[in-house]
Amino acid sequence: MAYELTPVLIPFALAAVCVFLPWYVIDELSDERYRISLVVSMIALAAWALAELLRISATTIPAELLWHNLRFVGPAFSAVGYFVFAAVYTDHTAWVRRQRLWPLFVVPVLTIGVVWTAPDLVRATVAATDDGLFVMEFTPGVWYILHASYSYVLVAVGTWWIVSRFLEFQSNLFVRKQTAGVLLSAAIVMGANLAYNLDITTLDWTPVGGALWAIIFTIAVSEYRLFDLSPLAREVVVENMESGMLVATPDGEIVDVNHAAATMLDVTDDDLIGHQVDDVFVISRARIEELLAGESSSETVRVDGNGDRWHAITVSPISVPSDDDIGRVITFDDVTDRVERKQQLEAQKASLERQNERLDEFAGVVSHDLRNPLSTIDGWAEVAADAISGEAADLDDAETALAHIQRAHDRMDQMVDDLLMLARAGQTVEDTEPVELAAVAREAWEHAAVDGCELDVRVPDDTTVAADRNRLLRIFENLYRNAGDHNEPPVTIQVGLLGDAEADADSDGSGERTGFYLVDDGDGISAEQREEIFDHGYTTDSDGTGIGLSIVRDIVTAHGWDIEVTTGRGGGARFEISGVDLVTA
Incomplete structure (x- = not known):
C-alpha cells in the first residue's frame, strides 16, 4: 500500500479547506488587485496543504517524491501573492504594473519546471529513512536555496512595506489596527515556514499557518470590516491634498484624517480620531445625512469652539460592492475670508x-x-x-x-x-467708548428741558456702558421729551438697571436680561399703540414730528441692542433697552 492514514493528517486536511475561507468575504475588498492576490494565495496554500498531506501519508520514496515536487506550487506562488497584496496595501503600485508583475512569476514557474526536469538542483541527495513520518530524507540543492531565498526576499520586502506603514501612521488608530492585523497574519505563516527550514520541526506546518491566517483575515473583514475604509493611494493623494479630509463611520465617528485636516483645525490627529464629526464642526449628523440625500452635498459651517473660522464641507458616501453604506468622506476648506467678504457685502x-x-x-x-x-x-x-x-x-x-x-x-x-x-x-456704531450711564442720563435731562417733570436716576454712578456717547444722549433726550409731551404734569421719570430688584419695582430679580429702563408714572401707552410708536411719522400729538421714537429705535439697533415698550407697575410707559453690556466697578 503506497499511502497510510495517520492523525497528523487531520490539520493539513482542515487547512486545505480553511484557506478558502477568505473567498466568503472577497467581495468586501474594495480593490480588485486585493482579490487577485488573495485568490493566488488561497490556491497556492491549498495546493501546499494537499501536497504536504499526501507526502506525509506516502509509504514509498517515489510517492513521497511526487508530492514533494507538487508542494513547491505553494511556496512558489504564495510568496508572490503576499508581495502583490503588500504592494497594493501600502500603495507601492508601481511593482504590480504589468511590466513588473509578470517577471515576479519567473522564478516560481522555473521552480515548477526544475523540480521535474532537474530534481538534483532541488534535492542534492535523497536517502531512505525510517525515522519519523517520512520515508526519505534530502539535503537542499542549489535551486531549492535560490527559490527559498527569492520567496523570503519577496516576503521580507512586503513585510517591510507594511511595517513602514505601521510606523508612519502609528498615531492613526484606524490604520494601526489594519496594519497590525496584516502583520499578525503574515507572522503566523512565516513563523511556521521558518521553523521547518531551520529544522526546528520535521513537519512543514506552513499551510496550517496559512489556514490560521485565513481564519483571522476572514473574521477581521466580516466582523470588523478591516478593509472597508482602506485609504488607497493615501500617501500620494490624501496626504498631499490642500483640502482637509475626514473619514467617518455611518455613526459619525472619525476614523481617519489627513495632515491638512489637523493643520487647518490646529489640532493633532489624536484630537480628531475617535471623536464625532459634530464635535468638530457645528453640524448635526442628521444634517450630514440630508446633504448626502439632497442635490447639494456641500455646506458652509463653523468650527466648534472657534466661531471665527468658517469651512466649506463636502460630504461623500463610501461604499463597496457588498455594502452601500460603510462610511463618509468629508473634505473641507477654510473659507473664512470668503464668508467675511460676503458678510461685509450683505452689511453694505x-x-x-x-x-x-x-x-x-x-x-x-x-x-x-x-x-x-x-x-x-x-x-x-x-x-x-x-x-x-x-x-x-x-x-x-x-x-x-x-x-x-x-x-x-x-x-x-x-x-x-x-x-x-x-x-x-441708523448707522452701525463702530467706535464706542466707556460711558457712565448715570451721568449721561442726568446730562440729557438738562438738554431736554422738560417742564413739569422730575427725574429719578437709580443707576450706580460707576456703571458704564460701551456706546457712542452723543447718540446715547439722544436716546434719553427723546424718551424724556416723549414722556413730557404725552402726559399732564407733574410726571416723575425713573431711570434704572434691568434686573435690579431693589431699585426697580417692576423687576422680577431674575437678572436674565442686562440693560437699562426708563419708566414714567403718566398715562401709559395702549397695547395697540405699542405696535406703531416706533414707526416713522407716527404721533398722537398735533405738534409732534413723529420722528423722536423712530430715532430712538434706530440708535438702539445701531448699537446692537433691543428696545421694548411695556406698562410700568404704576400704569405709565416703560421703555426697556436690553442686550447692553454693563460694567459696574
Missing part, C-alpha cells in the same frame, strides 16, 4: 437699503411734514400783514399771528434737528 447692502429708507423718510418729511408749518407761517404772515397795513393797526392780531409763526418756526427747527439725527441714527 443692508446699509444702502437703510439709507434708501431714510431718504424716503426725508422726502416724506420735506414734502409733507415741513409743508404744514410752512403753510401755517404763510397763513399767519398774511394775518399779520393785514393787521398792520390798515389805517387802524390791530396789534393784538399781529401779536397773535407772530406767536403762531414762532411756534411753526420752532417746530420746523425741531424737525430739521430730528432729520439730521435720523440721518446718522
Whole structure:
C-alpha cells in the first residue's frame, strides 16, 4: 500500500479547506488587485496543504517524491501573492504594473519546471529513512536555496512595506489596527515556514499557518470590516491634498484624517480620531445625512469652539460592492475670508437699503411734514400783514399771528434737528467708548428741558456702558421729551438697571436680561399703540414730528441692542433697552 492514514493528517486536511475561507468575504475588498492576490494565495496554500498531506501519508520514496515536487506550487506562488497584496496595501503600485508583475512569476514557474526536469538542483541527495513520518530524507540543492531565498526576499520586502506603514501612521488608530492585523497574519505563516527550514520541526506546518491566517483575515473583514475604509493611494493623494479630509463611520465617528485636516483645525490627529464629526464642526449628523440625500452635498459651517473660522464641507458616501453604506468622506476648506467678504457685502447692502429708507423718510418729511408749518407761517404772515397795513393797526392780531409763526418756526427747527439725527441714527456704531450711564442720563435731562417733570436716576454712578456717547444722549433726550409731551404734569421719570430688584419695582430679580429702563408714572401707552410708536411719522400729538421714537429705535439697533415698550407697575410707559453690556466697578 503506497499511502497510510495517520492523525497528523487531520490539520493539513482542515487547512486545505480553511484557506478558502477568505473567498466568503472577497467581495468586501474594495480593490480588485486585493482579490487577485488573495485568490493566488488561497490556491497556492491549498495546493501546499494537499501536497504536504499526501507526502506525509506516502509509504514509498517515489510517492513521497511526487508530492514533494507538487508542494513547491505553494511556496512558489504564495510568496508572490503576499508581495502583490503588500504592494497594493501600502500603495507601492508601481511593482504590480504589468511590466513588473509578470517577471515576479519567473522564478516560481522555473521552480515548477526544475523540480521535474532537474530534481538534483532541488534535492542534492535523497536517502531512505525510517525515522519519523517520512520515508526519505534530502539535503537542499542549489535551486531549492535560490527559490527559498527569492520567496523570503519577496516576503521580507512586503513585510517591510507594511511595517513602514505601521510606523508612519502609528498615531492613526484606524490604520494601526489594519496594519497590525496584516502583520499578525503574515507572522503566523512565516513563523511556521521558518521553523521547518531551520529544522526546528520535521513537519512543514506552513499551510496550517496559512489556514490560521485565513481564519483571522476572514473574521477581521466580516466582523470588523478591516478593509472597508482602506485609504488607497493615501500617501500620494490624501496626504498631499490642500483640502482637509475626514473619514467617518455611518455613526459619525472619525476614523481617519489627513495632515491638512489637523493643520487647518490646529489640532493633532489624536484630537480628531475617535471623536464625532459634530464635535468638530457645528453640524448635526442628521444634517450630514440630508446633504448626502439632497442635490447639494456641500455646506458652509463653523468650527466648534472657534466661531471665527468658517469651512466649506463636502460630504461623500463610501461604499463597496457588498455594502452601500460603510462610511463618509468629508473634505473641507477654510473659507473664512470668503464668508467675511460676503458678510461685509450683505452689511453694505443692508446699509444702502437703510439709507434708501431714510431718504424716503426725508422726502416724506420735506414734502409733507415741513409743508404744514410752512403753510401755517404763510397763513399767519398774511394775518399779520393785514393787521398792520390798515389805517387802524390791530396789534393784538399781529401779536397773535407772530406767536403762531414762532411756534411753526420752532417746530420746523425741531424737525430739521430730528432729520439730521435720523440721518446718522441708523448707522452701525463702530467706535464706542466707556460711558457712565448715570451721568449721561442726568446730562440729557438738562438738554431736554422738560417742564413739569422730575427725574429719578437709580443707576450706580460707576456703571458704564460701551456706546457712542452723543447718540446715547439722544436716546434719553427723546424718551424724556416723549414722556413730557404725552402726559399732564407733574410726571416723575425713573431711570434704572434691568434686573435690579431693589431699585426697580417692576423687576422680577431674575437678572436674565442686562440693560437699562426708563419708566414714567403718566398715562401709559395702549397695547395697540405699542405696535406703531416706533414707526416713522407716527404721533398722537398735533405738534409732534413723529420722528423722536423712530430715532430712538434706530440708535438702539445701531448699537446692537433691543428696545421694548411695556406698562410700568404704576400704569405709565416703560421703555426697556436690553442686550447692553454693563460694567459696574
